[in-house]
Amino acid sequence: MSRIIRIVGLVLAVFVLAVAVVAIWSHATMEAAITQWRDRVAGIGADQPSPKPNVEALAVLPDPVRRYVAFTFPNGVPDRTESVWITMEGDFRRPGATVFEPTTAHQVAAPGTPAFVFDATTPIFGGVWARVYDAFVDGDMDMKARLLSTLTVVDVTGSPELDQISLRRWLIESPLYPMALLPGGPVIWEPIDDRHARAVVSWRDMEAALVATFREDGALLAFRAEEDGDLSTPYHGSGEVGT
Numbered sequence: 001m002s003r004i005i006r007i008v009g010l011v012l013a014v015f016v017l018a019v020a021v022v023a024i025w026s027h028a029t030m031e032a033a034i035t036q037w038r039d040r041v042a043g044i045g046a047d048q049p050s051p052k053p054n055v056e057a058l059a060v061l062p063d064p065v066r067r068y069v070a071f072t073f074p075n076g077v078p079d080r081t082e083s084v085w086i087t088m089e090g091d092f093r094r095p096g097a098t099v100f101e102p103t104t105a106h107q108v109a110a111p112g113t114p115a116f117v118f119d120a121t122t123p124i125f126g127g128v129w130a131r132v133y134d135a136f137v138d139g140d141m142d143m144k145a146r147l148l149s150t151l152t153v154v155d156v157t158g159s160p161e162l163d164q165i166s167l168r169r170w171l172i173e174s175p176l177y178p179m180a181l182l183p184g185g186p187v188i189w190e191p192i193d194d195r196h197a198r199a200v201v202s203w204r205d206m207e208a209a210l211v212a213t214f215r216e217d218g219a220l221l222a223f224r225a226e227e228d229g230d231l232s233t234p235y236h237g238s239g240e241v242g243t
Contacts, residue, residue, distance in 0.1 A: 030131055030146055037117035037135040037142075038108045042083045044137065045110035049080035050177075051184030061183060062191035064214040071218030072178045084109050084177040092122050107173075111180035114139075114170040114203045136166035139204030168208035171201045172223050172242040199223070210242075 058069060058077070069077070086107045091100035105120035119133040124147065132145040132154070141162040145154035156162065171187070174180040181187050181199065190198040192211065200209045210223040223242040 026146065026151075030133075030144070033144070034117065034119045034133050037133065037137065040137050041108045041110050041115045041117050041135075044113055044115045045081075045083035048110070048113040049082045050111040050179035051182050052080050053077060053183045057183040062189050062197040064195055064212075064218070065181075065189045065197050067216075067218030068212075068214055068220055069182065069218075072220075077182060078179060081111050081177070081179045084111055084179075086176060088120075092120070094122070094124075107176075109170070109173070109177050109180075111174070111177040112185055114167055114186055114201060116166075116170055116173075134166070136163075136170060139163060139167075139206065141166040163204075164206055164208070167201060167203055167206050168210070168225070171199060171208050171210055172225075174199075175220055175223070175242070 058066065061069065086109070088103075088105040088107065090103060090105075092103035092105075093100045101123045103120055103122040105118060107116060107118045109116040115137050117133060117135040117137070119131075121129055121131055123129050128147060130145050130147055130153070132143075134141065134143045136142075140158035141156075142158060143154055143156040143162070144152065146152050158166075170180075174187070179185075181189075183189075186203055187199050187201045190200060192198055195214055195216070196211055197214070198209055198211050200207060210225055212223055213221045215221055221243065225240040228240070
């Protein structure tokens, strides 16, 4: 009997060790993938930094956009920016869920060309968390999620729908890296009226557009889509409104 117990104990120990090795390896490969995506975005930004428009290019912008540029860059338009690194904390709701959970996240974006990688750690239930990333590089979207950084539950490579969603997401989040909205980059502005203008980004045979609402002093109040959003997809889309 004692021999059987020892054998069972040995088997359990080997099993636990194997699980630990797989978990460590899975976590390491997930983090390595995120680092590689960050390096790719930073490399793209280095090759194609944000524009440094001249006075003439700024002068022909629609009036509310000129006020926005003056409001956002009171000390003048900055030199070319290669990449922007953002740290985020907040509450996040998974698709189909009704409860928001505290989440930490990071994002690296290239303001001179549509490219980004977002990674986050978010609770699922109890002590279980998910490690996730979405990347949009060279016009293609890649998404992965692993429970406990180990068990892969989402592994999606770009599709036309997800690539389009990602392009609009880059645009709707561009006020976080407003150099992307300067003339000479991938975004052009179309006039609407004294408080509104349309931002249009074109990239790799794709196009996304949002209508911007500005305050009288030039502050950007909101970006709104002119068509139905993409929140019915099984993944978080870009949404319809950014405020």
